[in-house]
Each structure stands twice: as structure tokens, then as C-alpha cells.
Amino acid sequence: MTNIIDIITALSSLYMITTLIDNLFETPKNLKTLKLNKQRNMEAYNIIDKFPNTEVTQNQTIDDLENILQNLSYPNELKEIIITFKNYIDPINFQVCINRLTDLKINHFDLIHDIKKYLQNYLNDGIYLPKENTIDIYKIFDKNSVLSHEFLHMASTLKNQTSGFYTKLDSCWIGNGLDEGYTELLNQRIFNTKKISYTYNIEIIKILELFFDNPKDMEYAYFHNNIFKVYHTFLKYGTKKEFFLLLQTLDNLIETDIPIYKKVITVKTKIKLYDIIKRSNDKNKILAAKKLLEKDPLIKFIKNKNLIKSKPIKQYKYTKHNS
Numbered sequence: 001m002t003n004i005i006d007i008i009t010a011l012s013s014l015y016m017i018t019t020l021i022d023n024l025f026e027t028p029k030n031l032k033t034l035k036l037n038k039q040r041n042m043e044a045y046n047i048i049d050k051f052p053n054t055e056v057t058q059n060q061t062i063d064d065l066e067n068i069l070q071n072l073s074y075p076n077e078l079k080e081i082i083i084t085f086k087n088y089i090d091p092i093n094f095q096v097c098i099n100r101l102t103d104l105k106i107n108h109f110d111l112i113h114d115i116k117k118y119l120q121n122y123l124n125d126g127i128y129l130p131k132e133n134t135i136d137i138y139k140i141f142d143k144n145s146v147l148s149h150e151f152l153h154m155a156s157t158l159k160n161q162t163s164g165f166y167t168k169l170d171s172c173w174i175g176n177g178l179d180e181g182y183t184e185l186l187n188q189r190i191f192n193t194k195k196i197s198y199t200y201n202i203e204i205i206k207i208l209e210l211f212f213d214n215p216k217d218m219e220y221a222y223f224h225n226n227i228f229k230v231y232h233t234f235l236k237y238g239t240k241k242e243f244f245l246l247l248q249t250l251d252n253l254i255e256t257d258i259p260i261y262k263k264v265i266t267v268k269t270k271i272k273l274y275d276i277i278k279r280s281n282d283k284n285k286i287l288a289a290k291k292l293l294e295k296d297p298l299i300k301f302i303k304n305k306n307l308i309k310s311k312p313i314k315q316y317k318y319t320k321h322n323s
């Protein structure tokens with residue numbers, strides 16, 4: 001594993017070079033974003049322990065879920081999504097979205113609007129606006145996967161208008177990258193949508209899920225706006241500093257668009273999480289994390305190179321090259 005980290009570090013240097021080249025042209029925006037994310041997560045690091053790991057309680061009982069659903073009025077486009085969601089989800093995670101469904105609005109935008117948005121560099125395919133309880137769909141093709149993604153943002157939005165893991169600590173917001181990645185992971189898992197959005201975040205979050213003894217506990221935390229539960233679960237094996245570095249990385253991945261940066265930082269983060277999971281001494285968890293790691297084509301490629309390196313003669317040659 002050390003060899004892999006060496007190679008990743010070498011690739012990071014390559015990233016620095018490409019960043020410099022990019023910077024000469026048009027990416028100061030990206031660098032500024034990385035800096036802001038770092039500042040924001042450092043601020044959150046200093047105050048997170050002030051916030052207790054409390055559950056948000058719901059008034060509504062779930063015994064009469066079927067009745068409530070039958071009496072609801074919701075847009076036609078949503079019917080199938082709601083049925084699929086209800087069949088998948090634990091009833092206790094369904095409470096939040098029931099209240100919102102009654103007056104949920106969906107706006108589809110036309111092609112001209114879509115092009116205009118793209119020209120303004122507004123690259124969202126859709127958005128959920130908690131205050132208005134409205135989903136705006138910008139994407140013309142593959143609308144359904146956007147609708148179900150935004151539906152999940154709605155279904156995880158509580159009264160304080162924060163959704164999923166996106167959380168306000170005093171005046172600073174954290175967890176955006178974690179929230180988007182996990183939302184899209186659930187979108188693929190529940191609605192079987194195509195794997196096109198937030199792919200790097202999802203790869204990392206799948207390893208993070210292994211910190212929970214039961215992955216359903218992470219779902220519960222998501223549908224109850226409880227990033228603190230994720231934080232405390234992470235602390236079983238990891239440190240506070242490692243947790244915030246993870247949040248910062250997940251934010252960076254969705255807010256920048258430098259491909260080599262995204263790939264390198266994702267591989268590094270996955271290896272880091274694997275190393276943290278090894279501290280659990282839980283054989284099943286370690287094996288599951290290893291399996292996820294080995295799905296990465298770059299890690300697989302580097303591993304194969306290591307196999308060649310381990311032959312004595314070739315190793316001599318490599319050493320000579322390096323010196």
C-alpha cells in the first residue's frame with residue numbers, strides 16, 4: 001500500500017503542474033473555491049462539538065401511512081417515484097416527506113431556458129428550493145433521474161430547511177459534498193438511475209458507509225438531518241481532523257472541475273479511508289473496504305505494476321532508474 005501512496009503522491013505533483021498551467025488560463029475560480037472550502041471547514045472544526053448529537057423529533061405518527069398517502073395530492077410525475085421510495089425506505093424515514101408532498105410544486109424549463117442557464121455557467125440539472133417547496137428541472141433529457149434526485153433532497157428537508165447532511169453550524173454551512181454524493185448514491189440505489197452524477201463522491205462515500213455497523217443507520221441520519229451522527233460514527237476509528245479533511249475533499253470534488261485533481265484526490269481519499277477502517281480490526285469491514293478499493297481502475301493498474309516490480313531483477317532496474 002505504501003508504494004501506491006508514493007505513486008499517488010507523484011500524481012499529485014502532476015496535478016500541481018496541471019493546476020499551474022490551468023491557472024495561467026482560466027481556473028483561478030477553482031483555486032479560490034478550494035481555499036474557501038478549506039476556510040469553511042476549519043471554522044466548522046472549531047465549533048462542531050458545541051452541537052449535540054440530538055435527534056429531530058417528528059410529531060406525526062406513521063401507523064396510518066397508507067391513509068395519509070391516499071389522501072395526498074401530488075403531481076403525476078411523482079407517483080411512481082413515491083411508490084418506489086415507499087417500498088424501499090424504512091417507514092420512520094418517510095415521515096419528513098409526507099408533510100411536504102401536499103403542496104410540492106414541480107417546474108419544467110424549456111430548451112431555451114436550459115441553454116441560457118448553461119451559457120451562464122449554471123450547470124445544475126435541477127434544484128430543490130426548500131422555502132418554496134418547489135423542484136425546478138432544467139435538464140431536458142433523462143429528466144426522471146433528476147426528478148428523483150431532487151425528490152430525495154425534498155424528502156430529507158426538515159422544518160429548519162436544511163436537507164440531508166447539508167448543515168448550518170452558526171453561520172457556516174458544512175456537508176454539501178457529502179450530501180450531494182449520498183443523495184445521488186441513494187438515487188441510484190433506490191431508483192436504479194444511470195451512474196452519471198457525483199461519481200467520485202459516491203466512490204468515497206461507499207467506503208464511509210462501512211464505518212456504520214448497519215448502513216441503514218446512515219440512511220436514518222440522512223433523513224433526520226443528522227450529520228453529527230456521521231461525525232460521531234467516524235470518530236470510532238478516525239480523528240476529528242480526518243473527518244473534516246474528508247468533508248473538505250467531498251466539497252472540493254463537487255465545486256471544482258479539474259479532472260486530474262478529482263481523480264487523484266479521490267484515489268488518495270479512498271486509500272486514506274481504507275487505512276482508517278483498518279484501525280477497527282473488524283475483518284469484514286476491512287475486506288469490504290478492500291473490495292471497494294480494488295474496483296478503482298487506477299488502483300488496479302498501480303497494483304499490477306507493483307506485481308512486476310516485486311520480481312528481483314526488474315526491481316534492480318527500477319532502483320537504478322530512480323537513483
Ligand SMILES: [Zn+2]
Nearest residue numbers: 149153180183
Ligand atoms: Zn443535489
